[in-house]
Amino acid sequence: MPPRKRATITDVAAAAGVAASTVSRAFTHPGRVNVHTREHVLAVAEELGYAPNPAARALESGRTRTLALLVPDITNPYFAGVIKGAERGAAAAGLTLVLGDTAENPAQEAQLVRRLGPAVDGFVLSASRLPDEELRRAADLNPIALVNRATPGLACVVADFDSGTRQIVDHLASLGHHSLVFLGGPPESWSGARRWAGLRAAAEERGLGATRFGPYVPALAGGAAAADAAIAAGATAVVAHNDMLAIGVMLRLAERGVDVPGDVSVVGFDNIVGADFCNPPLTTLAERTEEAGARAVEAVAAQVLSRTDDPPTRVLPTQLVVRRSSGPVPG
Amino acid sequence: MPPRKRATITDVAAAAGVAASTVSRAFTHPGRVNVHTREHVLAVAEELGYAPNPAARALESGRTRTLALLVPDITNPYFAGVIKGAERGAAAAGLTLVLGDTAENPAQEAQLVRRLGPAVDGFVLSASRLPDEELRRAADLNPIALVNRATPGLACVVADFDSGTRQIVDHLASLGHHSLVFLGGPPESWSGARRWAGLRAAAEERGLGATRFGPYVPALAGGAAAADAAIAAGATAVVAHNDMLAIGVMLRLAERGVDVPGDVSVVGFDNIVGADFCNPPLTTLAERTEEAGARAVEAVAAQVLSRTDDPPTRVLPTQLVVRRSSGPVPG
DNA sequence: TTGAAAGCGCTAACAC
DNA sequence: GTGTTAGCGCTTTCAA
Numbered sequence: 240m241p242p243r244k245r246a247t248i249t250d251v252a253a254a255a256g257v258a259a260s261t262v263s264r265a266f267t268h269p270g271r272v273n274v275h276t277r278e279h280v281l282a283v284a285e286e287l288g289y290a291p292n293p294a295a296r297a298l299e300s301g302r303t304r305t306l307a308l309l310v311p312d313i314t315n316p317y318f319a320g321v322i323k324g325a326e327r328g329a330a331a332a333g334l335t336l337v338l339g340d341t342a343e344n345p346a347q348e349a350q351l352v353r354r355l356g357p358a359v360d361g362f363v364l365s366a367s368r369l370p371d372e373e374l375r376r377a378a379d380l381n382p383i384a385l386v387n388r389a390t391p392g393l394a395c396v397v398a399d400f401d402s403g404t405r406q407i408v409d410h411l412a413s414l415g416h417h418s419l420v421f422l423g424g425p426p427e428s429w430s431g432a433r434r435w436a437g438l439r440a441a442a443e444e445r446g447l448g449a450t451r452f453g454p455y456v457p458a459l460a461g462g463a464a465a466a467d468a469a470i471a472a473g474a475t476a477v478v479a480h481n482d483m484l485a486i487g488v489m490l491r492l493a494e495r496g497v498d499v500p501g502d503v504s505v506v507g508f509d510n511i512v513g514a515d516f517c518n519p520p521l522t523t524l525a526e527r528t529e530e531a532g533a534r535a536v537e538a539v540a541a542q543v544l545s546r547t548d549d550p551p552t553r554v555l556p557t558q559l560v561v562r563r564s565s566g567p568v569p570g
Numbered sequence: 571m572p573p574r575k576r577a578t579i580t581d582v583a584a585a586a587g588v589a590a591s592t593v594s595r596a597f598t599h600p601g602r603v604n605v606h607t608r609e610h611v612l613a614v615a616e617e618l619g620y621a622p623n624p625a626a627r628a629l630e631s632g633r634t635r636t637l638a639l640l641v642p643d644i645t646n647p648y649f650a651g652v653i654k655g656a657e658r659g660a661a662a663a664g665l666t667l668v669l670g671d672t673a674e675n676p677a678q679e680a681q682l683v684r685r686l687g688p689a690v691d692g693f694v695l696s697a698s699r700l701p702d703e704e705l706r707r708a709a710d711l712n713p714i715a716l717v718n719r720a721t722p723g724l725a726c727v728v729a730d731f732d733s734g735t736r737q738i739v740d741h742l743a744s745l746g747h748h749s750l751v752f753l754g755g756p757p758e759s760w761s762g763a764r765r766w767a768g769l770r771a772a773a774e775e776r777g778l779g780a781t782r783f784g785p786y787v788p789a790l791a792g793g794a795a796a797a798d799a800a801i802a803a804g805a806t807a808v809v810a811h812n813d814m815l816a817i818g819v820m821l822r823l824a825e826r827g828v829d830v831p832g833d834v835s836v837v838g839f840d841n842i843v844g845a846d847f848c849n850p851p852l853t854t855l856a857e858r859t860e861e862a863g864a865r866a867v868e869a870v871a872a873q874v875l876s877r878t879d880d881p882p883t884r885v886l887p888t889q890l891v892v893r894r895s896s897g898p899v900p901g
Numbered sequence: 902t903t904g905a906a907a908g909c910g911c912t913a914a915c916a917c
Numbered sequence: 918g919t920g921t922t923a924g925c926g927c928t929t930t931c932a933a
Contacts, residue, residue, distance in 0.1 A: 245688060245711060247910055258920045263912055273918055288711070293689040294634060295910035297625035298925045305668075313657060314650040316843060323645045326671045335686065337636075338669040340657045355666065357576060357926095358624040380576060380619070459847065486847050512647060516790065516817050518849030578926055589904045594928055604902060626926035629909045688910095 246287035255283040266291060293335075305335040306539055307359040308532075309351055311343040311366050316511040317481065317528065321365050321386055324532025331533075332540050334360070343425075345369055352377050361539035363532070364388070368427055382542035384535040384550075387526075388429045394538040394550035398526040400430065403557035404437030407478060407506055407524060408445050410559055414504065415568035416476040418448030422465040422488065424457035424480030431480055434508060438478060455484055462487020470495065475503060475568050482507035486517045489564065493518075500566030510560055520562035527555045577618035586614040597622060624666075636666040637870055638690040639863075640682055642674040642697050647842040648812065648859065652696050652717055655863025662864075663871050665691075674756075676700055683708050692870035694863070695719070699758055713873035715866040715881075718857075719760045725869040725881035729857040731761065734888035735768030738809060738837055738855060739776050741890055745835065746899035747807040749779030753796040753819065755788035755811030762811055765839060769809060786815060793818020801826065806834060806899050813838035817848045820895065824849075831897030841891050851893035858886045 252259040257280060264272045265280040272280075283289075297303040308325045310318040322338065329336040337359060341348035345368040352362060352369075361382035367374065371390045377383060384394040411419055421438055424431045435451055442449035452468045455461035457480050466488040469477045479485035485507030489499050499505050499519055507514060510525035534553055542550060583590040588611060595603045596611040603611075614620075628634040639656045641649040653669065660667040668690060672679035676699040683693060683700075692713035698705065702721045708714060715725040742750055752769055755762045766782055773780035783799045786792035788811050797819040800808045810816035816838030820830050830836050830850055838845060841856035865884055873881060 248912095249910080259910085260912075260921080261919060263910095264919085267912075271918075276918080290684055290688050292629075292910055294625040294628035295925090296912075298623075298629055298910080298927085299912050301925075303625060314647075314654045314843070316647060316650070319645040319647070319650065322669075323671065326644060326669070330671075335689065336669060338653070338657070338667060340654065340661075353621060357621050358666065490847060512645070513844035513847065516821060516844065516849070517847045579928095580926080590926085591905080591928075592903060594926095595903085598928075602902080607902080623926055626909090627928075629911090629926080630928045632909080 245292075246284075246289040247292070248289070251280065251284045251287055251289050254287060255280045302543070303358060303360050304333065305337055305359045306361050306363060306536060307337040307339060307351075307355045308363045309339040309341050309348060309365065309367070311341050311368065313338070313340045315483075316513065317509045318365060319512070320528030321532040324529035324534075325363055325536050326532075327529070328533035328536030328540075332536065334536070334540065341368070343368065349373065352381075356381055360543045363535040363539055365532075365535075366428070366430065382539050382546070384538040384542075386531050386535050389552060392550070394535070394542065395552040396531045396534045396538065397552065397554055398430070398531070399554045399557045400433040400437045403508075403524045403526075403559070404434060405441040405444075406557070406559040408438060408441035408447060410522070410561065410565065411476045411504065411506070412445050412447060414476075414566060416447065416504065417568070418442075418450070418474070419476040419478055420469050420472060420474040421449065421451045421453075422455055422469065422477055422479045422484060423451050423453030424455065424484065426454050428457075428480075434480065453480070455480065457481050458483050459487040459490065462489070463491045466491035466495070466497075469503065470497060476506070476565070477503060478506045478508075480508065482509045482511045482514045482521060482523050485521055485523065485564075486513065489517065489519070489521070499564050502569055504565040504568075506565055514560075515562070519564045522562045522565040523560055525558045525560050527557075531555055576623075577615075577620040578623070579620070582611065582615045582618055582620050585618060586611045633874070634689060634691050635664065636668055636690045637692050637694060637867060638668040638670060638682075638686045639694045640670040640672050640679060640696065640698070642672050642699065644669070644671045646814075647844065648840045649696060650843070651859030652863040655860035655865075656694055656867050657863075658860070659864035659867030659871075663867065665867070665871065672699070674699065680704065683712075687712055691874045694866040694870055696863075696866075697759070697761065713870050713877070715869040715873075717862050717866050720883060723881070725866075725873065726883040727862045727865045727869065728764075728883065728885055729761070729862070730885045730888050731764040731768045734839075734855045734857075734890070735765060736772040737888070737890040739769060739772035739778060741853070741892065741896065742807045742835065742837070743776050743778060745807075745897060747778065747835065748899070749773075749781070749805070750807040750809055751800050751803060751805040752780065752782045752784075753786055753800065753808055753810045753815060754782050754784030755786065755815065757785050759788075759811070765811065784811070786811070788812050789814050790818040790821065793820070794822045797822035797826070797828075800834065801828060807837070807896070808834060809837045809839075811839065813840045813842045813845045813852060813854055816852055816854065816895075817844065820848065820850070820852070830895050833900055835896040835899075837896055845891075846893070850895045853893045853896040854891055856889045856891050858888075862886055
């Protein structure tokens with residue numbers, strides 16, 4: 240069964256008694272056509288419910304006016320902000336956004352990049368799991384911007400983890416803690432590595448001890464093992480790979496009768512929806528995820544217009560949101 | 571600046587020493603080409619990094635192998651499940667998913683439908699705010715499936731609110747409550763109307779009183795006003811339009827020293843991420859949002875293949891998840 | 902089994 | 918200011 244028939248530019252041209260090219264101009268170069276003809280053409284188009292066929296435009300121009308955003312897990316609230324920001328940025332630039340879920344799987348990510356490549360003008364890759372080399376190869380075919388992943392030669396938007404981790408360490412130090420335990424996430428996570436590196440450096444600077452446990456599943460479910468390890472180690476302050484893990488940790492701590500923040504302070508990363516209403520509300524490092532998404536789209540759009548040799552890396556500020564899960568060291 | 575050059579079918583044909591049509595066949599009708607030629611062609615294509623241009627295919631066939639999913643608010647965790655399910659369904663059918671955020675705005679939704687129409691094979695509209703008539707008009711041009719919205723003549727996937735609301739009322743009745751207060755969401759919300767209608771009917775059946783307050787903003791922020799109204803009315807059980815509102819209500823109740831569930835029981839709708847870790851964990855009606863997304867995609871895909879006169883309405887079961895926010899009536 | 906040629910809807914280059 | 922024409926990359930007749 241054929242798709243419903245839509246009015247084409249020829250239909251409009253015939254109905255308006257002009258050439259197809261005039262209809263085309265009326266839409267794309269309104270200035271280059273007589274005001275009267277244009278209005279007439281637009282009226283006829285409206286009446287016929289005509290809308291230009293993007294596929295045909297794309298074929299001619301090589302531009303699809305479409306961007307793809309690939310995220311590891313659409314349901315992860317962290318990416319909701321990135322998606323929202325990218326959506327907003329794309330809409331502002333008159334671009335369509337295609338969304339892809341890579342299921343945290345590099346192979347799936349590579350396949351999507353390959354398959355979507357010819358259909359889009361560029362990619363925003365959020366928390367990409369692809370090796371640097373593969374990213375660069377993909378960037379030869381399509382403009383790419385990375386979110387929370389830095390690869391030399393590619394446009395990147397990253398959170399300022401150096402400042403962020405220092406804020407966390409300063410906060411814990413000011414509460415009298417002498418050491419912290421980092422509950423790590425997936426080993427391949429670029430931002431996970433940056434978080435730990437930053438914490439470690441800041442802790443050393445401040446004379447705090449810092450230990451890393453894990454890797455744990457960066458989800459509620461990963462919290463039990465992480466919390467048990469932290470308890471066994473006698474930690475007074477734990478910093479989790481992300482908020483979901485942090486909340487999972489607090490759930491387990493409560494289950495085991497450990498008071499937060501009385502016995503243990505808990506800090507997360509991301510400031511997701513829910514960090515404000517979990518129990519106790521979570522102290523966490525807020526990233527500007529929406530802005531990151533929007534900026535990444537901008538970066539790709541800019542590269543579409545003029546290929547840059549040295550695309551920029553943008554560092555977005557981070558801010559520690561102190562809630563009730565962190566408090567003075569016990570004793 | 572022109573987009574990067576990609577290998578075209580002609581490049582592959584030239585490199586393989588065959589005609590373009592043979593390359594085309596090697597990809598689309600593998601059976602109709604000599605095994606040797608095909609393998610050779612595919613090898614050359616692989617080497618050149620060739621991938622068929624979807625825009626060109628779409629132009630010829632009128633099929634884009636792309637579906638659009640429109641949601642009122644991407645960041646709302648409720649829609650994360652729908653998105654995930656739709657994404658999965660689309661991937662399974664070899665379709666690309668385009669995502670659009672309508673910002674809860676009917677005009678924006680209409681514009682997206684219009685603009686995306688020629689670029690996609692069909693739409694999944696989640697919690698559409700469009701009037702029935704407009705939906706039907708859009709359905710003349712593109713196959714459409716609705717999620718949690720029923721419009722005669724269109725394919726719909728809806729949650730079983732009749733059963734769901736009965737489960738809620740039965741649960742409250744079994745706890746000894748004599749009446750409930752419904753804290754309503756947006757007046758245009760189809761599912762909001764269904765929820766209230768169901769609660770009301772079930773309450774009457776069970777001999778419980780049921781009152782509706784609102785409308786409130788269906789978000790954390792709407793909770794304060796809603797909670798205050800419930801307190802003023804002396805409610806022992808409140809059912810909120812959705813989980814975000816319910817959690818917002820609990821936050822305000824805690825602030826005002828009202829114990830949940832000691833003084834007031836709170837029930838939500840949606841079972842979002844966070845309903846399990848808010849304080850206290852929320853009793854809520856779980857919908858199968860992922861399945862809804864996947865089924866809706868299936869429904870659209872089926873209509874693409876053969877236009878049906880009477881597309882089906884699918885009702886998905888709902889299940890009350892009892893957590894600690896609901897308890898025996900006080901006194 | 903394969904090649905040549907036409908055409909999908911649109912835009913741009915070139916006439917007039 | 919507007920019409921004519923060619924061609925974007927691909928699939929699909931139609932011949933061979």
